[in-house]
Amino acid sequence: MSISPTVVVCGPASWNQLVLLDHLPEPVPHMQFARRSWQTLGGTSAGKALHLADLGISVRLCSPLGADDDGGLVRGALAKAGVTFEAIASERTERHVNLMTDDGDRVSIYVSVPSTPAEDDLEAAAALVAAADLAVIDLSELGVLLLERDEVRQTPLWVDLHDYGGSSSFHEPFLRAANAVFMNDDRTGDPWELMSSCLERGPYLAVCTRGAEGALALEADGTKHEIAAVPADVVDTNGAGDAFMAGFLAATLHGASVGDALNAAAAQSRLALESQHLHPVLGLASAGKA
Numbered sequence: 001m002s003i004s005p006t007v008v009v010c011g012p013a014s015w016n017q018l019v020l021l022d023h024l025p026e027p028v029p030h031m032q033f034a035r036r037s038w039q040t041l042g043g044t045s046a047g048k049a050l051h052l053a054d055l056g057i058s059v060r061l062c063s064p065l066g067a068d069d070d071g072g073l074v075r076g077a078l079a080k081a082g083v084t085f086e087a088i089a090s091e092r093t094e095r096h097v098n099l100m101t102d103d104g105d106r107v108s109i110y111v112s113v114p115s116t117p118a119e120d121d122l123e124a125a126a127a128l129v130a131a132a133d134l135a136v137i138d139l140s141e142l143g144v145l146l147l148e149r150d151e152v153r154q155t156p157l158w159v160d161l162h163d164y165g166g167s168s169s170f171h172e173p174f175l176r177a178a179n180a181v182f183m184n185d186d187r188t189g190d191p192w193e194l195m196s197s198c199l200e201r202g203p204y205l206a207v208c209t210r211g212a213e214g215a216l217a218l219e220a221d222g223t224k225h226e227i228a229a230v231p232a233d234v235v236d237t238n239g240a241g242d243a244f245m246a247g248f249l250a251a252t253l254h255g256a257s258v259g260d261a262l263n264a265a266a267a268q269s270r271l272a273l274e275s276q277h278l279h280p281v282l283g284l285a286s287a288g289k290a
Contacts, residue, residue: 004058005253008128010146011045011138012114013063013078013085014094015070018238018276024105040277041077042096044160045138047242048249049083050279051268055250059083060132062125064090064114064142081281088125088142091115104211104237117142126152134158136249139174147177160245163187166194172201180205182245191216192224205258207265209244215266217258225259230266232273243272243279 019037041050049061061083065071070093078085097109117125122145129135130151136158137143146152159178164171165187175181181203188194195206195218204220210229217225247268251261277283 004056005133006131007052007057007059007134007136007249007253008062008132009045009049009052009059009136009138010062010125010129011136011140011143012043012094013041013046013061013065013074014043014096015073016040016042016096016098016238018098018100018236020100020102023101024099024107038276039073041074041282042098042238042278043074043094044162044239044242045136045140046074046078046083047239047272047278048136048138048160048246049078050081050281051243051246051271052250053081053083054271054279054281055246055268057246057250057253060086060128062086062088062128062142064088064094064117066090066093066114068093070095070112077282081279086125086128088114088117088121090117098238100236100238102234104234106237114141117145122146122149129155134249134253136160136245137174137177139171143174144170147173153177158182158245158249160241161198162241164194164198166197175203176201178203180207182207182209182241182248184208184241185210185213192218207245207248207262209241209269215244215262217262219258223258225262227259227262227266230270232270234273236276237273239272239278240269244269 020035052059065087095111099107126149156179158180159174161183163186185191191208198206207217209215214228244265248261248265251264
């Protein structure tokens with residue numbers, strides 16, 4: 001009987017308020033009515049962990065969390081979704097207000113951010129990464145501090161660069177430490193060139209999501225892959241990229257080729273797109289059905 005690979009995801013988990021608008025506010029004083037709003041679990045690392053757990057991957061989520069009401073909501077949502085959670089003590093829990101439109105436009109307002117992790121918590125998180133078969137290190141202060149530790153870099157690392165445009169001092173250490181990188185095409189007119197420049201820094205694989213235009217992948221040997229987007233009845237675009245990366249990672253761990261992993265990733269992202277939560281299981285949990 002084979003042993004399931006273990007994955008540790010390190011980075012943000014937050015409690016968010018999402019506000020759906022007809023259009024994003026213009027930078028002038030005015031009043032605008034929300035079409036609807038709701039609160040739910042957020043954070044790019046939480047999203048990945050939810051989808052990896054859904055796909056049967058043995059995953060641990062390591063995130064800063066405050067001993068406040070928002071922290072309790074985050075912890076409760078993860079527990080109901082069956083995600084193993086390792087909290088890093090913080091003075092406050094991360095919280096966002098996301099202003100969104102049906103077209104997928106979004107402004108994220110960071111209402112609160114975590115405090116700097118203590119040394120003991122960093123050592124504990126680094127030990128979890130070192131013991132894992134693979135780790136996802138997300139963009140965050142926690143991620144920066146973990147990448148400075150030699151034991152962390154001994155584990156294969158996958159990194160989500162989000163809207164990376166090709167040059168950023170903050171992204172650079174994440175990019176150079178990664179074995180595989182994911183990004184979207186929001187800040188590039190040539191995703192193939194962007195992915196190629198990423199591979200020059202060391203990763204063996206680069207993947208770029210393109211929204212309704214599908215996704216691309218480029219291997220270090222120059223092999224290119226391209227897929228179309230999976231049709232979806234879009235409810236909320238938050239977390240679709242995290243679901244995509246989780247789907248790709250889970251398929252890869254199960255032995256899929258790059259092309260097959262892209263298709264699995266696109267199918268997984270549909271779950272996030274068609275839910276007002278990072279994963280539909282959160283809606284079931286809040287309704288008392290989980």
